[in-house]
Amino acid sequence: MKGIVCEEMESFRMRDDLPEPELTEGHAIVAIRRIGICGTDYHAFKGQQPFFQYPRILGHELSGVITAIGGNDRGLSAGDRVAIIPYLHCGKCRACRIGQTNCCAEMRVIGVHQDGGMRERISVPVSHLLNVNSLSLDEAALVEPLAIGAHAVRRGGVRPSDTVLVIGSGPIGLGVMAFAKHAGARVIAMDISRERLDFCASWAGADDRIDALAPNAKERLAVLTDGEYPALV
Numbered sequence: 595m596k597g598i599v600c601e602e603m604e605s606f607r608m609r610d611d612l613p614e615p616e617l618t619e620g621h622a623i624v625a626i627r628r629i630g631i632c633g634t635d636y637h638a639f640k641g642q643q644p645f646f647q648y649p650r651i652l653g654h655e656l657s658g659v660i661t662a663i664g665g666n667d668r669g670l671s672a673g674d675r676v677a678i679i680p681y682l683h684c685g686k687c688r689a690c691r692i693g694q695t696n697c698c699a700e701m702r703v704i705g706v707h708q709d710g711g712m713r714e715r716i717s718v719p720v721s722h723l724l725n726v727n728s729l730s731l732d733e734a735a736l737v738e739p740l741a742i743g744a745h746a747v748r749r750g751g752v753r754p755s756d757t758v759l760v761i762g763s764g765p766i767g768l769g770v771m772a773f774a775k776h777a778g779a780r781v782i783a784m785d786i787s788r789e790r791l792d793f794c795a796s797w798a799g800a801d802d803r804i805d806a807l808a809p810n811a812k813e814r815l816a817v818l819t820d821g822e823y824p825a826l827v
């Protein structure tokens with residue numbers, strides 16, 4: 595099986611001798627079709643990610659097609675398009691027991707703590723697959739990064755009357771903006787890149803933009819909010 599292995603810092607190698615994943619109880623084999631590149635992947639490649647060990651197969655923003663699956667209670671079958679939830683929580687620690695699985699003390703992230711999706715096929719727990727037959731494979735690979743913004747907006751309890759300031763307009767910030775707009779809020783984007791600020795308006799519908807490097811950035815924020823400043827940042 596082919597795959598791309600990050601063998602050490604700043605070194606990728608194409609391999610064609612990777613072992614095939616075996617179908618085991620509670621898991622499915624997914625043929626990877628799209629891989630998003632995350633900042634985490636860049637940091638891993640650059641050797642700036644302290645919990646990385648090498649060699650490692652990167653890739654945690656994943657979509658694909660199920661090629662093999664046993665009986666399951668999720669209604670999934672071979673041929674289904676899926677997005678992968680890469681956060682493998684232990685289910686036993688205190689955080690997991692109270693439902694905050696993102697804070698799991700034994701968290702294993704696919705493509706970070708264990709080998710990820712930059713290979714032809716991967717074994718994934720059925721519990722960590724989302725049926726995305728209604729999405730394109732490109733869209734499905736964005737489910738993981740966009741979910742971070744969705745989670746932030748939900749936790750922030752964003753309401754239509756709110757003004758939300760989002761500092762940083764990389765992919766995660768853009769996701770926060772899009773979901774804050776979806777919640778009906780007014781969104782102010784702040785970044786040091788004019789080009790990215792323009793994209794915040796065209797892609798995420800940000801209402802106002804502030805150049806963080808401008809000497810009057812704080813005053814502009816005050817003017818935009820009638821001196822109240824944003825309630826949510």
Ligand SMILES: [Zn+2]
Nearest residue numbers: 632633634654
């Ligand atoms: Zn990521």
Ligand SMILES: [Zn+2]
Nearest residue numbers: 684687690698
């Ligand atoms: Zn846990």
